[in-house]
Amino acid sequence: KAGVTQTPRYLIKTRGQQVTLSCSPISGHRSVSWYQQTPGQGLQFLFEYFSETQRNKGNFPGRFSGRQFSNSRSEMNVSTLELGDSALYLCASSPGTSGVGDTQYFGPGTRLTVL
Amino acid sequence: AQSVTQLGSHVSVSEGALVLLRCNYSSSVPPYLFWYVQYPNQGLQLLLKYTSAATLVKGINGFEAEFKKSETSFHLTKPSAHMSDAAEYFCAVKWNSGYALNFGKGTSLLVTP
Numbered sequence: 485k486a487g488v489t490q491t492p493r494y495l496i497k498t499r500g501q502q503v504t505l506s507c508s509p510i511s512g513h514r515s516v517s518w519y520q521q522t523p524g525q526g527l528q529f530l531f532e533y534f535s536e537t538q539r540n541k542g543n544f545p546g547r548f549s550g551r552q553f554s555n556s557r558s559e560m561n562v563s564t565l566e567l568g569d570s571a572l573y574l575c576a577s578s579p580g581t582s583g584v585g586d587t588q589y590f591g592p593g594t595r596l597t598v599l
Numbered sequence: 600a601q602s603v604t605q606l607g608s609h610v611s612v613s614e615g616a617l618v619l620l621r622c623n624y625s626s627s628v629p630p631y632l633f634w635y636v637q638y639p640n641q642g643l644q645l646l647l648k649y650t651s652a653a654t655l656v657k658g659i660n661g662f663e664a665e666f667k668k669s670e671t672s673f674h675l676t677k678p679s680a681h682m683s684d685a686a687e688y689f690c691a692v693k694w695n696s697g698y699a700l701n702f703g704k705g706t707s708l709l710v711t712p
Contacts, residue, residue, distance in 0.1 A: 488642075490642075515698070517698070517699065517700070519700075526702060526703075526704050526705060527689065527691075527700075527702040527705075529699035529700065529701070532698050532699060539698060540697055540698045540699055542699065574642055574643065576643075576700075585631050585650065585693070586698070587633070587645060587648055588645075588700060589645065590635070590642040590643040590644070590645075591642050592641055592642040593641075593642045
């Protein structure tokens with residue numbers, strides 16, 4: 485089975501712009517979660533989608549949003565980019581059928597740099 | 600507040616020596632526990648997961664972890680370190696109240712020849 489894929493792998497944007505990141509989960513997985521990884525804050529949960537519905541949300545401002553499509557692919561969008569948004573954004577997929585105990589499998593991440 | 604703590608942001612071991620990476624969680628109810636590894640410029644790879652079926656969990660690449668409820672710990676060990684084990688290791692917890700993984704700050708493992 486192919487793993488989780490994320491596109492693009494690298495992005496450079498300027499402050500004030502917006503960006504969309506894409507994630508394709510493992511085939512058959514219905515849950516997609518997004519995490520932000522920075523040197524200062526570590527790994528922080530953004531949100532989780534299951535069957536096109538946001539099921540869980542972390543403590544991030546409304547500039548961060550996401551969605552999931554009927555084929556389970558997911559996108560996250562960050563509007564009005566700030567320098568502090570520079571980070572590695574990781575997507576993780578899980579079957580979504582085992583409740584809280586589901587195992588999440590991560591993609592390689594998208595490295596976003598905001599100038 | 601519920602939290603997960605990894606003791607030691609950097610650990611250095613000699614090749615062939617025992618690897619011990621520490622993880623403690625704060626909860627009266629055992630959560631779901633995971634260890635992930637991250638190599639430079641890559642995503643996270645699952646090493647192992649505690650499912651309550653057994654307190655000693657075996658993972659990939661010779662790693663294992665022991666769940667100790669009385670100590671609220673889930674330390675990761677490997678009997679003999681290899682140069683290829685050099686990476687960042689993350690302990691993660693899923694509380695019964697949610698679907699998100701809550702990560703420790705990570706431990707960078709350095710393996711010296």
